[in-house]
Amino acid sequence: SQKIEQNSEALNIQEGKTATLTCNYTNYSPAYLQWYRQDPGRGPVFLLLIRENEKEKRKERLKVTFDTTLKQSLFHITASQPADSATYLCALVGYNTDKLIFGTGTRLQVFP
Amino acid sequence: DTEVTQTPKHLVMGMTNKKSLKCEQHMGHRAMYWYKQKAKKPPELMFVYSYEKLSINESVPSRFSPECPNSSLLNLHLHALQPEDSALYLCASSHSGTSPYEQYFGPGTRLTVT
Numbered sequence: 001s002q003k004i005e006q007n008s009e010a011l012n013i014q015e016g017k018t019a020t021l022t023c024n025y026t027n028y029s030p031a032y033l034q035w036y037r038q039d040p041g042r043g044p045v046f047l048l049l050i051r052e053n054e055k056e057k058r059k060e061r062l063k064v065t066f067d068t069t070l071k072q073s074l075f076h077i078t079a080s081q082p083a084d085s086a087t088y089l090c091a092l093v094g095y096n097t098d099k100l101i102f103g104t105g106t107r108l109q110v111f112p
Numbered sequence: 113d114t115e116v117t118q119t120p121k122h123l124v125m126g127m128t129n130k131k132s133l134k135c136e137q138h139m140g141h142r143a144m145y146w147y148k149q150k151a152k153k154p155p156e157l158m159f160v161y162s163y164e165k166l167s168i169n170e171s172v173p174s175r176f177s178p179e180c181p182n183s184s185l186l187n188l189h190l191h192a193l194q195p196e197d198s199a200l201y202l203c204a205s206s207h208s209g210t211s212p213y214e215q216y217f218g219p220g221t222r223l224t225v226t
Contacts, residue, residue, distance in 0.1 A: 103154060
């Protein structure tokens with residue numbers, strides 16, 4: 001069955017460092033992959049999208065890589081700030097479908 | 113307006129009650145979604161409506177009944193729920209089709225079944 005795992009349930013880093021979150025998947029061939037941020041008691045907010053034929057995408061302090069051979073995406077937040085503290089979710093989408101399948105999520109805590 | 117609104121914010125209902133959750137968007141999106149999210153878990157897809165037609169039903173129990181009256185509105189009718197149905201119910205919308213569109217989520221309805 002399809003499985004999407006994010007490297008750790010929680011990640012604590014110091015302000016100013018780069019946070020790296022991992023998303024691994026099995027038994028799936030996604031057309032593209034998305035990353036969302038979710039704050040407690042709120043709905044997820046879209047951050048970045050990367051297609052299967054793209055290696056890397058950037059947006060301000062965010063960078064996403066996508067390796068379909070390794071079946072893995074890495075999500076980086078550079079110069080992290082306490083305001084970046086949230087749960088980050090990767091989500092995969094197959095071909096010709098609106099269906100989004102979410103990973104298990106990583107709770108990031110950035111401390112001063 | 114890039115907002116998805118959901119009402120009510122909180123709902124407490126007994127197992128014999130009938131209630132409805134409402135969702136609205138005015139972004140011209142033609143795909144709308146219901147998700148269920150339990151604490152410390154990712155959202156799980158329940159239903160997808162594409163152009164006001166139900167396109168995906170993830171084998172959800174019949175005590176949950178979705179309805180899409182028009183392209184801006186999505187309802188979820190609840191009847192005879194169980195305590196394990198207590199969760200955050202999220203609505204989302206997106207452009208529909210084969211291109212990769214991000215989903216816009218509402219703030220959710222926190223449902224407690226007693």
